[in-house]
Structure formats: structure tokens, C-alpha cells
Amino acid sequence: MSHNGDNSRRLLVIRHGERCDFTFNQQGINWMKRAFDASGRYRPFDLNLPRNIPRRKDGYEKFAGDSPLTEMGYLQSKLTGRALRDHNVKVDYIYCSSALRCVQTAVGIVKGMDGRSLQLNIEPGLFEWTQWCRNGIPSWMRPDELENIGYPINTSYTPFMRLEDFKLKESLDEYYDRSYALIRKILKRHSQGTVLIVAHAASLDTITRQLCGGLPRNQDDFFYCIQQTPYLACSQAVEQPNKLWRIASSPIPPLTHASNTSYNSKILAMNYPQMGCDKGES
Amino acid sequence: MSHNGDNSRRLLVIRHGERCDFTFNQQGINWMKRAFDASGRYRPFDLNLPRNIPRRKDGYEKFAGDSPLTEMGYLQSKLTGRALRDHNVKVDYIYCSSALRCVQTAVGIVKGMDGRSLQLNIEPGLFEWTQWCRNGIPSWMRPDELENIGYPINTSYTPFMRLEDFKLKESLDEYYDRSYALIRKILKRHSQGTVLIVAHAASLDTITRQLCGGLPRNQDDFFYCIQQTPYLACSQAVEQPNKLWRIASSPIPPLTHASNTSYNSKILAMNYPQMGCDKGES
Numbered sequence: 001m002s003h004n005g006d007n008s009r010r011l012l013v014i015r016h017g018e019r020c021d022f023t024f025n026q027q028g029i030n031w032m033k034r035a036f037d038a039s040g041r042y043r044p045f046d047l048n049l050p051r052n053i054p055r056r057k058d059g060y061e062k063f064a065g066d067s068p069l070t071e072m073g074y075l076q077s078k079l080t081g082r083a084l085r086d087h088n089v090k091v092d093y094i095y096c097s098s099a100l101r102c103v104q105t106a107v108g109i110v111k112g113m114d115g116r117s118l119q120l121n122i123e124p125g126l127f128e129w130t131q132w133c134r135n136g137i138p139s140w141m142r143p144d145e146l147e148n149i150g151y152p153i154n155t156s157y158t159p160f161m162r163l164e165d166f167k168l169k170e171s172l173d174e175y176y177d178r179s180y181a182l183i184r185k186i187l188k189r190h191s192q193g194t195v196l197i198v199a200h201a202a203s204l205d206t207i208t209r210q211l212c213g214g215l216p217r218n219q220d221d222f223f224y225c226i227q228q229t230p231y232l233a234c235s236q237a238v239e240q241p242n243k244l245w246r247i248a249s250s251p252i253p254p255l256t257h258a259s260n261t262s263y264n265s266k267i268l269a270m271n272y273p274q275m276g277c278d279k280g281e282s
Numbered sequence: 283m284s285h286n287g288d289n290s291r292r293l294l295v296i297r298h299g300e301r302c303d304f305t306f307n308q309q310g311i312n313w314m315k316r317a318f319d320a321s322g323r324y325r326p327f328d329l330n331l332p333r334n335i336p337r338r339k340d341g342y343e344k345f346a347g348d349s350p351l352t353e354m355g356y357l358q359s360k361l362t363g364r365a366l367r368d369h370n371v372k373v374d375y376i377y378c379s380s381a382l383r384c385v386q387t388a389v390g391i392v393k394g395m396d397g398r399s400l401q402l403n404i405e406p407g408l409f410e411w412t413q414w415c416r417n418g419i420p421s422w423m424r425p426d427e428l429e430n431i432g433y434p435i436n437t438s439y440t441p442f443m444r445l446e447d448f449k450l451k452e453s454l455d456e457y458y459d460r461s462y463a464l465i466r467k468i469l470k471r472h473s474q475g476t477v478l479i480v481a482h483a484a485s486l487d488t489i490t491r492q493l494c495g496g497l498p499r500n501q502d503d504f505f506y507c508i509q510q511t512p513y514l515a516c517s518q519a520v521e522q523p524n525k526l527w528r529i530a531s532s533p534i535p536p537l538t539h540a541s542n543t544s545y546n547s548k549i550l551a552m553n554y555p556q557m558g559c560d561k562g563e564s
Contacts, residue, residue, distance in 0.1 A: 018539060018540055018542075022540065023538065023539060023540050024538070044535065045535055046535050046536055046537065046538050047361045047362065047364075047365050047514075047534065047535055047536070047537040048361070048537055048538055048539045051364070051368070070539060071357070071361055071539075072354065072357070072539040072540075075353070075354070075357045076542070079329045079330070079353055080329065082329075082333070083329050086333070204547070204550065205550055208550065209550075224549070225549055225550070228543075228545070228546070228549045229545060229549075230542045230543045230544070230545050231542050232329075232542070232545075233545035233547075234545065234547070235547045235550055236547070247547065247550050247551055248547075249547055249548075250545070250547050252329065253326065253327055253328050253329055254328055254329070254544035254545050254546075255328065255329040255330055255542055255544075255545075256305065256306070256328050256330055256542060256543060256544045257300065257305060257330045257352060257353075257354040257541060257542050258300055258304065258305050258354075258541050259539060259540050259541035260300070260358070260512045260513050260514070260537055260538060260539050261512045261538060262512070262536035262537075262538045263510070263511060263512050263514075263515035263516065263532070263536050263537075264510070264536075265486075265515075265516070265517045265518070265529065265530075265531055265532050266531075267506070267507055267510045267511075268486065268487055268490065268491075268507070268517055268529050269529055
């Protein structure tokens with residue numbers, strides 16, 4: 001029996017949190033060029049960059065194609081996990097994309113839920129549209145590596161899809177079909193309970209669309225959907241007594257916040273009659 | 283002796299974090315109308331609203347003029363405290379404005395610093411320009427009330443300025459003069475060490491401006507300064523061997539992050555051939 005008050009299977013699909021690259025790759029400067037020195041030593045230049053960053057066997061350069069979360073992104077994830085708990089949503093199984101930002105988001109959700117018994121099943125098939133992979137499918141951290149840094153990973157999970165199964169530059173229909181085929185396999189494994197998928201902005205639609213009887217979207221509708229999908233957005237699909245699935249509202253409130261810009265105290269030296277700003281200080 | 287490696291006195295001035303009213307008073311709707319029912323019962327409608335809100339003796343309606351921090355605002359504060367610790371900035375004394383957002387920010391900074399021995403001196407004289415008080419000086423929570431909810435308050439602190447000392451609609455020069463008079467009194471009490479002031483956007487300038495030999499700004503420069511001052515912005519002034527003070531750079535990095543919009547899963551029901559979004563759900 002599910003823990004949601006009835007027998008229906010439920011599916012939650014949640015987008016990952018704020019990513020370092022989107023936040024700090026501004027004005028043509030890659031965040032990694034500023035955060036890592038030539039020897040790969042990490043020095044965050046902003047309080048929203050993670051204070052510590054995982055060591056990865058494929059080399060720190062791979063963060064360029066596989067961004068970690070920002071501090072805010074991790075908080076967004078914990079707030080979402082806490083909200084699931086507060087709203088009595090009991091998650092039974094978690095599957096997440098191999099992208100580090102999705103793994104870290106799932107870690108934050110589990111932490112926020114205080115879901116000590118939950119382990120993450122890392123499923124490459126949940127990765128986003130391969131049209132966006134200009135340099136091929138990114139290198140991902142391995143499940144045993146993620147477990148070694150303390151994440152609650154199910155290392156005995158055998159993914160439905162392997163790296164060599166990916167088609168590069170799949171059409172939009174092919175991306176919808178891959179997502180639909182995958183969620184059918186995942187749901188076949190669980191005859192009851194609530195399955196949480198942590199993946200990408202498009203996943204909220206691609207994972208639920210055909211399951212609920214829809215057709216793959218055209219590109220215009222697809223891009224409109226993505227643009228309307230903030231970090232930690234949550235979609236829900238519920239199985240009906242007649243075994244058909246339908247979209248329901250998110251079981252938790254939205255997450256809305258303002259941006260913050262970088263402060264430069266040199267503005268205080270503006271129009272000083274006597275002294276300038278001490279640029280050498282600290 | 284100061285703990286900053288030399289004998290010089292230092293002054294840090296930090297703006298409070300993200301506030302509920304600025305984030306949620308949108309399109310003419312006051313956040314409190316949505317978050318409190320007629321009996322004053324609090325129900326957050328967004329994950330960035332605080333999960334729990336302090337009880338206040340002057341009535342929950344007073345949050346309208348004295349906004350609490352959002353969840354993001356509290357995280358901004360903790361990240362800033364952690365950064366002060368990481369950069370070996372030892373704070374010896376904390377003074378904060380009576381506004382709840384400033385008190386909560388100071389609480390978060392102390393928490394982030396793990397500054398267990400630090401207590402907050404709540405000083406009404408640090409409140410912002412009274413030109414902005416359309417309905418008079420707001421009602422603030424009392425130090426003993428704030429202590430009762432677990433905040434580290436110095437309840438034996440006697441403020442330099444009392445409510446009845448405020449001049450409503452003070453001129454900009456008067457605001458600068460009030461801030462300068464106050465900081466001189468505070469610094470007179472401490473012959474060494476680092477003093478942290480947690481106050482308002484304008485405070486980064488008004489507290490340091492005349493201390494460093496500047497004249498009060500004209501309105502254009504003043505508003506430009508405020509617009510360039512994000513949440514948790516930090517300015518620093520350092521006393522020179524010749525006893526004059528000068529502006530220095532912030533001892534910690536800036537804090538930059540993106541905004542997040544509210545998600546509405548009804549977009550997923552767009553162009554469904556068979557079924558709509560179940561609006562009654564949850």
C-alpha cells in the first residue's frame with residue numbers, strides 16, 4: 001500500500017537546483033577559470049559557490065560539462081525535501097539523472113526529508129535531450145565515487161540505459177520516446193508507492209507526457225514549457241483506478257526568491273573629498 | 283588587542299538579507315494577506331517563506347511594517363557568517379538595527395560563524411532613514427521577546443537612542459549625522475577589536491562616510507549607492523595609525539545568485555489531446 005492515503009501509484013518529477021555554470025559563467029568568463037588554479041586547487045570566489053567541491057576521478061575539468069549545484073541550489077533542494085515531509089508526501093523510491101546537479105539535488109531532498117532509509121538509483125536514461133550535448137554525452141561521476149563522498153547511493157542498481165545506448169542529436173520525438181520507455185520500465189518495477197524522479201527542466205513534461213496519454217510536443221510548446229520551469233519545479237502524475245495516469249498539481253508549494261548581485265565597495269569611495277578606496281586591502 | 287593581526291580597530295557594516303515583503307508583495311497583494319488567516323494563524327504559501335514565524339506581543343499584523351527574512355535571506359546570513367570565519371575575521375562586538383530583518387540576519391551570521399560567545403546589542407539608532415517611514419517608526423519586537431525565541435540577545439544593553447529620540451522625516455543630512463553620532467558613541471566604547479554593524483542598505487555608507495572624512499552625499503549619489511547594495515553586502519572601515527579611518531575592501535567575497543520564479547504545473551496540461559490538469563488535486 002502506498003503511504004499517501006490510497007492505493008494509487010504516484011510519480012513526482014522535480015528539476016535540479018541552481019547550477020554553478022548558469023550563475024557564474026557571465027560575460028564570457030567560465031566560472032572554473034576563476035575557481036580552479038593551474039594545479040586544480042579550488043578557491044571559491046563567491047559565497048554562493050560550494051565551499052568544498054567533490055574530487056572526481058575523471059578530473060576537475062569535467063565540472064565544465066557536469067556542473068555542481070551552488071549553495072542556493074542545495075538549499076532549494078533541502079527546502080523541497082522538508083516541504084515533502086511537511087505535506088506528508090512519503091517518497092518510496094528515488095531515481096535521478098547521472099548529472100551531478102541532479103544527484104546533489106536528490107541528496108539535498110533526502111536530507112530535507114530526513115529520509116534516512118532512501119537510496120538514490122542513478123539512471124543515465126534520465127539525462128536531458130542529447131541535442132544539447134555539443135561535446136558528446138558528458139563524463140559523469142560514478143556511483144561508487146558518489147557513495148565515497150558520503151551520498152546515499154544504491155551502488156547495486158543496474159541502470160536501464162548505458163552510455164553506449166545514447167543516440168547523439170536525438171530528435172525531440174526520440175527524446176520523448178526515450179523518457180516514456182524509461183518511465184514505463186521504472187513503473188513496471190513498482191506496483192505501488194510514490195516514485196520520485198530528479199532530473200531536468202524538460203523531464204517534468206517528457207516523463208509524464210505520453211504516460212498521461214499526450215503526444216510529444218512540438219518544439220515551440222516544448223521550449224515554452226522549459227522556460228516556465230524554475231529550479232526545483234515539481235510535477236505530479238497519479239494513476240487512476242482505471243490504470244490511466246493523469247497530471248495533478250504539485251503536492252508542495254512553489255519556491256520563489258529574488259536574485260542577488262555582486263557588491264563592490266568601491267562605490268563608497270565615490271566623491272570622497274579626501275581619500276580613496278584602499279584597493280590593496282585584504 | 284584585536285584579533286586581526288594588528289592593533290587597528292575595524293568596523294564591518296553588513297546589510298540584512300532577503301525580506302519577505304519585497305519578495306512576496308507582488309502585483310498589489312500583501313504577503314501577509316495570503317500567509318495569515320483571520321485568526322492570525324500562519325500558513326506559508328511558498329517554500330521561501332519561513333516555515334515558522336515568531337510570535338510577537340505587538341500582534342502579527344506588525345510584520346507588515348517589520349518584515350522577517352525569507353529562508354533564502356537566512357541562508358545568505360549563515361553563508362556570510364561562515365565566510366567571516368573562513369577568512370579568519372574575528373568579530374568582537376555586534377550591534378544591529380531593531381528591525382526584525384536585521385536581528386535575524388545577525389542571528390544567522392553568528393550561527394554561520396559558530397560565534398557562541400557573541401551577543402547582539404540591539405540599537406534603534408541604526409534604523410534606516412525615517413523619510414521611508416510613511417506610518418511612523420514601526421513597532422519592533424522587544425529584546426526580551428527576541429531572547430525568548432532563542433536569539434542570542436544582550437538584554438542588559440542600554441541603547442544610545444530611544445524611540446522618542448527619533449525625528450520623523452529627517453533630512454538626508456540629518457540621517458547621515460545621526461549615523462555618524464551613533465558610530466562615534468559605539469566606537470568610543472571599544473578601544474580595540476572588530477565591531478560588526480548589521481543594518482540597512484544605506485548604512486554601509488552612512489555609518490562610514492563621515493567617519494572616513496567624507497561629507498554626507500547628495501540624494502542622487504545616495505540613491506545610486508543604495509541601488510548598488512545587494513543583500514548581505516559588506517563594507518569595511520579600518521582605523522589608521524594616525525587615528526583617521528578609511529574605507530577598505532570587504533574581507534569576504536561577494537554573494538551572487540539567480541532568482542527563481544513560481545512554478546505552475548498547469549502548463550503541462552497545455553495541448554493535451556485527452557485530459558486536462560486535475561485542478562482539484564491536493
